Amino acid sequence: MTTKGRDDVATVIERTLQGGPRVLHIALDASTVPVRLAQEHDREVECLRWPVEPEEPWGPDVGRDTVDDWAQPFLVAPVDVVVVEDVLDDSRDADQFFRTLGTGPLVPGALVVVSGVRDLTGPITSSGFVLESDAAVALDERRHITVARFPSFTTARPQSPEADEASAAEVRRLAHELERTRELLARERATIAREMQSGKDELLAMDRQINDLQERLQRLRHKNVLLRARVAQVSRERDLSHTQVAALEQDLFLARDSRAVRAVASVVERARRRKDGA
16 A cells, blocks of 8 residues: 655554554654654653664663673563664664564564665565555655564574574474473373372272261261150150159158148047046
8 A cells, every 4th residue: 555645753653553552662863753652642652762872771771791782672571562763774684673673572463663765574574574464655755664563483584594404403402392391291191190090099988988987977866866765755754753753742741641630639539538537
C-alpha cells in the first residue's frame, strides 16, 4: 500500500498504536513521536538515543565491559512495540541489528515499526520477523515505514556458512540433550509408576484395616446397645424393688400402730375391771 503526502510522525504513531502499551523508541535525535505517544495515547515509552555512547545512560545499569556492544542497547524491560527512526539509513548492519533486537526486549507477537529512507523489508524478513499484510508504506517517495511482527527467531536465515554449521552443531547438541532428557523422563516415569503401585498397595492394605476396624466398631456398637438395654432393665427392676420396699415399710408401720392400739386398749380394760371390782 502506497500513501503519499501523509505526515511521517502521524503514520508512525498510527502503526505504533496497533501494538501494546509498552513502547521502546530508538532514534538518532529527539523526536515528537514518544512525546505524543505518552501524552496523547497514554503509552509507556522508553527512549533510546542511537548510537549509545559509553557515558550516556541506557536501559538498566549494566557495565559495558560485561555485555556485548550490540546487545547493550536492548537490555530494557519487555516491550510490546519497538519504533526505529532513521537509525539504519546509513548502517550496513541492519540484519545484525534486527537479530539482536529479537534477543532483547521483544515479547512474542511484539510489533516493530521502522521509519527511514531505506527499504528494510529484506533484513527484517531474513532476521526472522514476519511482515504485516500492509507492512511497506512509502511517504513522498523518499521515506519508508515498515511494520513487522516478532514470532521467534526460528525462521531467521543463517548469516554465513560458519553460522549455519554452528547452528547445525547446536541443533545436534540440543537433539542429544533431548534424547538424554527423554531417557531421564522414561526412568522417572518408571520410578513414578513403581511408587504409584506401592502407594496403591498401601492404600489397599489401609482399606482392609479400615474394614476390620469398621467391623469391630459395629460389634462394639451392638454390644453397647445390649448393655444399654440391660442397664435399662436393671433400672426398672431397681425402681420396682424400691416401690415394694416402700409398701412393706408402710405395712410394717401400720402393723406397729395396731399392736400399740391393742396394748393401750388392754391396759384401759384392766383398769376398768379393777375399778368395778373395788
